[in-house]
Amino acid sequence: MSPSTTSSFSLIRSSNFSPPSRIPSTTSRLHPPPSSSSFSYNVRIDLALVPCVLFLLDLGGTSVISVLTIGLMVSYILDSLGLKPAAFISIWFSLITAQIAFFFASSASSLSIPVTVLVSFFCGYVNFLVGVWASLQFKWMQIENPSIVSALERFLFACVPIAVPAMFTWATVSAVGMQNAGYYYMVFCCVFYWLFSIPPPSSFQSKQEPTDQILGPLESCFHMLHLLFVPLMFHVGSHHSVIFSSSESICDLLLFFYHL
Structure with a gap:
């Protein structure tokens, strides 16, 4: 090879024509990776x-506690073995079985x-909310299922x-009596309205809409x-015989x- 050819080849090889180290992918922009955010309102749900x-x-009583204990132990074992869907199904099966045991074991x-x-409706309602929370x-x-x-x-x-103030009022009335039940219910409604009804941002908000609220105008x-109106209706229903006495x-x- 002549000296001129060799120098030209060296010039081309040493020139800065290296490809970029990272090319943005159109697919990654159209399909972003799933968000790893978790449910961030566990403390509020715990309180409720x-x-x-x-x-x-x-x-x-004992029968409901036994059913739930066995069901949760099975769910924990399945989750430890990596059988996530089986643990999910086990939790729901345990809650359904506990609801049936509650109906026959309690005085309801x-x-x-x-x-x-x-x-039975309120107990099943709260039981279902516990399953949703789990x-x-x-x-x-x-x-896998962000929506x-x-x-x-x-x-x-x-x-x-809506469900939790009724349960709190039921427990309070069982302890102290029915005389001021309407006031208890009104206080619990105000507390849980402040905790849940003033809509906070969603835990699973998307990056395209970072200000998504959990609740909409209808809720x-x-x-x-x-x-x-419900505290007033509850007071009228529970004291209708002496409401104008x-x-x-x-x-x-x-x-x-x-x-208000």
Whole structure:
């Protein structure tokens, strides 16, 4: 090779024509990796559902506690073995079995038919909310089904402010009596409205919409109507026989009507 050819080849080889170390991928922009964010409102749900669960366990007795203990142990073993869907199904099966055991073990079945239906509905309602809460703790659910976990989070925040005040009032009335039950219910409604109904940002918000709220206008409207009118209706229903019997009863009625 001639010297001119060799120098030209060296010049081309040493020139800065190396490809970039990283080329942005169109596929990664169109399909971003799944978010690894987790449910960040466990403390609020703990404050709402754990006392309800303890109250229901106290009503259900040993049989309900035994069913739940065995079911949770099986779920823990399955989760330790890496069988995540099986652990998920085991938790829901345990909750359903515990609900059936609660109905036969508690004294709810010995009450009148309307009261039994109402008690069974609220117990099953809270039991279902506990299952939804447990479902949000599975990391594989958050990664593989982001739309489902967002819907479950929204369902949880929409239902807790309606179901939990009734359970708290039931437990309080069982301890101290029915005289001021309407006031207890009104206080619990205000507390859980403040905790859940003022919509916080979603735990599973997308990067495209970082200000997603958990609740929409429809749920917030129902929660406000519940806070305004249900304590009054509960007081009228529980004290209908003495609602106009004295000036104190009329003042109680006015306080419930103008409590906001």
